[in-house]
Amino acid sequence: MPDHQHNNLKLPEGSIEKQTQTLNLGPTHPATHGVFQNILEVDGERIISAEATVGYIHRAFEKIAERRNLYQITPLTDRLNYCSSPINNMGWHTTCEKLLGIETPKRVDYLRVIIMELARLADHIVCNSVIGVDTGALSVFLYVMQYRELIYEIYEEICGSRLTTNIGRIGGFERNFNATAWDKLERFLKEFPKALKEFENLLERNRIFMDRTVGAGSISAEKALNYGFTGPNLRAAGVDYDVRVHSPYCSYQDFDFNIPVGKTGDVYDRWLVRNQEMWESLRIVRQAYEKIQAFKGEAAEVFHAEVPEYYLPKKEDVYTKMEALIWHFKIIMGETAMPAGEVYHSVEGGNGELGFYLISDGGRTPFRLHFRRPCFIYYQAFPELVKNTMLSDAVIVMSSLNLIAGEMDA
Amino acid sequence: MELTNEYIKQRLEDKFGEQVTQFETPYGMFSFETTKENNLKVLQFLYDEPELGFQFLTDITAVHYPDQEGRELAVVYHLHNLAQNVRIRFKIFMPISQPDVFTATSLFACANWMERETYDFYGVNFVGHPNLKRILNVDEMDYFPMRKEFPLEDQTRADKDDDMFGRGGNIF
Numbered sequence: 048m049p050d051h052q053h054n055n056l057k058l059p060e061g062s063i064e065k066q067t068q069t070l071n072l073g074p075t076h077p078a079t080h081g082v083f084q085n086i087l088e089v090d091g092e093r094i095i096s097a098e099a100t101v102g103y104i105h106r107a108f109e110k111i112a113e114r115r116n117l118y119q120i121t122p123l124t125d126r127l128n129y130c131s132s133p134i135n136n137m138g139w140h141t142t143c144e145k146l147l148g149i150e151t152p153k154r155v156d157y158l159r160v161i162i163m164e165l166a167r168l169a170d171h172i173v174c175n176s177v178i179g180v181d182t183g184a185l186s187v188f189l190y191v192m193q194y195r196e197l198i199y200e201i202y203e204e205i206c207g208s209r210l211t212t213n214i215g216r217i218g219g220f221e222r223n224f225n226a227t228a229w230d231k232l233e234r235f236l237k238e239f240p241k242a243l244k245e246f247e248n249l250l251e252r253n254r255i256f257m258d259r260t261v262g263a264g265s266i267s268a269e270k271a272l273n274y275g276f277t278g279p280n281l282r283a284a285g286v287d288y289d290v291r292v293h294s295p296y297c298s299y300q301d302f303d304f305n306i307p308v309g310k311t312g313d314v315y316d317r318w319l320v321r322n323q324e325m326w327e328s329l330r331i332v333r334q335a336y337e338k339i340q341a342f343k344g345e346a347a348e349v350f351h352a353e354v355p356e357y358y359l360p361k362k363e364d365v366y367t368k369m370e371a372l373i374w375h376f377k378i379i380m381g382e383t384a385m386p387a388g389e390v391y392h393s394v395e396g397g398n399g400e401l402g403f404y405l406i407s408d409g410g411r412t413p414f415r416l417h418f419r420r421p422c423f424i425y426y427q428a429f430p431e432l433v434k435n436t437m438l439s440d441a442v443i444v445m446s447s448l449n450l451i452a453g454e455m456d457a
Numbered sequence: 458m459e460l461t462n463e464y465i466k467q468r469l470e471d472k473f474g475e476q477v478t479q480f481e482t483p484y485g486m487f488s489f490e491t492t493k494e495n496n497l498k499v500l501q502f503l504y505d506e507p508e509l510g511f512q513f514l515t516d517i518t519a520v521h522y523p524d525q526e527g528r529e530l531a532v533v534y535h536l537h538n539l540a541q542n543v544r545i546r547f548k549i550f551m552p553i554s555q556p557d558v559f560t561a562t563s564l565f566a567c568a569n570w571m572e573r574e575t576y577d578f579y580g581v582n583f584v585g586h587p588n589l590k591r592i593l594n595v596d597e598m599d600y601f602p603m604r605k606e607f608p609l610e611d612q613t614r615a616d617k618d619d620d621m622f623g624r625g626g627n628i629f
Contacts, residue, residue: 102593109578114609145484272513272539275567286539293542390484390545391535393515402516404535417518419535427570436596457591 070438072102081452085429085441092438097430101423105456112416114382117143118217118357120416122354125211127420127454131170131397133162133202133214138394141296142403143217146390147357154342154349155169155219156298157335161232162205162214163297163394164328164335168239169198170397171279171328174449178248178249178318181446182259187249191444194239197231204228219351233378243325247356250318257315263312264432264444275424278399280448283320284312290395301338302331315325321449357381381411398422398449401451422448458508460541462487468509472502479548488546492603496532496549503536503545504564511536511545514561519579521553523605529553534561534580551581553604560586575615578603 062376070087071078082103088095097287108123115123122136137159151159172195176188199209202220204227206214214220250256266276271284281288287306291299307323309316342349349356364371377383393402399421406415425448433441458464462482469477469489477499479490491499493504503511515535522529528550537544549558560583561568572583573592580601583589600607 102591102595105593110609132484270566273566275514275565288539293539294544345473388483389488389546391486391516391544400515402535404518404533406520415520417516420514423570423574424567427567 061317066090072215072441074100077101078445080177080446080450081450081455083426083450083455085445087433087438087441089438094433094436094438094441097441099426099429099435101426101452102457108457109418112413115412116378116383117274117385117413119381120413121215122211122213124418126455127418128170128397128401128422128451129210129453130173130195130360130451131166132210132212133166134170134394134396135214135401137163137297138392138401139403140215140217141394142390142405143357143385143394145392146385146388146405147349147353147354148386149354149357150219151297151352152349153298154339154346156301157338158220158224158350159215159297159334160299160302160335162202164332165198165201165232165235167229167395167397168325168328168332169195171325172198172447173345174397174446175318175321175325176246178260178314178443178446179256179260181443182256184250184256185252185279187246190249191242191246194235194242197235197239200237201228201231204231205309216351216358218354221359223348223350227237232332232336236329236336240326240329243322243329247322249402251322258313259439259443260447262311263314263436263440263446265311265316266428266432267312270428270431271312276399276428277421277425278396278449279317279320279324280312280399280425282307283309283316285310290393290400296392301345302334304331307444309442314443317447359367384409384411393419396421398451398454399425418457420454420457422450423457426450426455460508460538460564462511465509468505468506469499469502473499486544486546488548490548490550490605493532493551493558493617496534497561497564499547500534500536500561500564510538510540510541513537513539514565514567514571515544517561517568517575519575519581519603521579521604525550527552530556530579530581530611532575542548553580556580557582557584559584560589561587577601 067088067090070089072085072087074082074084084100086098112120112123121136121139124139125132127135148311172191176191179187202212203209204225206212266284268284268286271281285308287308289306304327307320310319360371360374365375385407387407389406391404393400401421402419404417405413408414432444465487466480476495477489477491481488503509515537518533520531530553531548531550534546535546560572572586575581576589577591577594578601
């Protein structure tokens with residue numbers, strides 16, 4: 048007779064030996080939303096303890112950035128939070144502009160606001176509908192996904208790509224928005240509110256959804272701050288901190304919008320906060336659209352600042368004008384040195400404060416570049432959030448945090 | 458009371474005297490330097506004092522300056538007073554031969570992974586850290602890849618040499 052069975056016999060009659068087992072949730076599992084591993088110690092379906100492990104797709108972006116010119120770093124930022132890559136792009140460009148002392152025209156700021164808010168909408172659409180999927184409601188995901196598709200089509204019109212957009216340049220955009228992009232934006236503004244309302248109706252007061260999410264993975268405001276939470280996860284815990292309001296960039300101070308906050312910081316509150324943020328984002332896009340319509344004449348064609356040192360000239364100018372050819376050569380060969388200095392700049396990413404800490408020694412590439420990735424910082428709270436919950440709760444807690452493996456592993 | 462850079466500087470000088478130096482405000486962010494023995498005391502002071510209230514740790518990272526003898530490694534802290542929306546940065550320097558500093562995990566839960574990442578890339582030894590092991594790189598790695606002695610590209614490539622462009626010198 049094996050030892051453990053023998054031991055069982057010594058227990059009082061009717062009792063069973065308490066046993067826990069180790070369960071690997073991930074690294075590749077549909078419920079982990081990316082490549083990271085959670086080693087769970089479970090007693091039946093109850094989680095006793097958890098350990099989170101990351102680093103499976105680490106690509107050394109910070110090291111690579113030390114050998115690249117500023118504009119060549121844009122594609123690296125795309126691959127951080129790839130659900131809202133335009134925000135990362137704009138965050139990077141505004142950091143460069145801060146270091147270089149470039150002021151962008153108002154129209155450029157408003158165009159950027161439109162792109163960033165569309166990216167936030169796309170990010171929240173994915174995150175919130177996936178919480179639905181993780182609680183067993185696939186239809187809501189399929190229903191709103193067509194609007195993320197429409198957002199991607201708008202990107203496609205502006206920059207030619209959809210997921211990793213490389214949209215924008217230092218000083219503005221590579222090209223102006225075309226007529227099709229504006230048409231699609233109008234269509235989005237017209238159709239999406241109805242779909243969002245229906246999306247809300249499907250889940251907000253849904254008994255099953257509420258039973259699964261209310262009280263799951265809740266965190267207090269104090270603890271959330273201590274864990275470095277930012278973005279919707281922090282706001283769901285009741286702290287109204289938003290980088291767009293507290294440290295405005297790209298003329299966010301010109302817009303009228305609210306910061307939705309929650310109370311308990313549980314999965315349900317995070318879902319609600321993101322949903323309300325989508326309404327606010329729609330408001331901002333509408334305002335930006337109206338502001339842009341007000342530009343007339345030459346001002347209505349401005350889409351970048353006058354910074355020939357950092358902004359590639361038009362191709363026909365390169366062929367016909369000496370100055371343009373020189374600037375083109377200098378930019379491509381990375382001839383333009385940047386001023387020495389240290390700058391920290393952050394933007395409100397889809398899932399929190401995305402910061403860029405850039406140190407320049409006056410060379411052509413950054414001496415040091417560090418990304419403050421929001422989900423890397425708050426994922427360490429995961430073991431505490433799921434302790435003493437059920438295994439199925441771990442899945443929705445993870446999806447409600449909006450974890451993006453690309454950003455975590457950078 | 459509005460929290461100004463002058464006030465923060467004054468409070469730090471009153472408390473730490475000559476242990477805090479290099480006060481600057483590059484690109485609008487107040488920054489200073491302190492000794493590596495003082496990092497935790499400074500963090501605690503900034504956290505505890507009600508008028509200062511830097512209770513949000515935005516970021517910890519490190520920088521390698523290979524040319525500064527005895528001060529090769531810098532650990533950089535970014536702190537934020539959310540209520541008054543004031544950000545500050547401070548640095549501590551240490552020799553690469555003995556990169557020991559105190560951990561901030563007792564004060565900030567979020568310092569745990571940030572310090573692990575800093576250790577992973579620069580080899581900074583955070584004394585008292587509950588679980589100081591690599592986080593993004595493989596455990597078997599026996600060097601700290603973000604240090605400047607590990608360049609990214611093949612050193613033998615001549616096509617990127619500055620000599621080719623009339624600048625002289627060598628970019629490596």
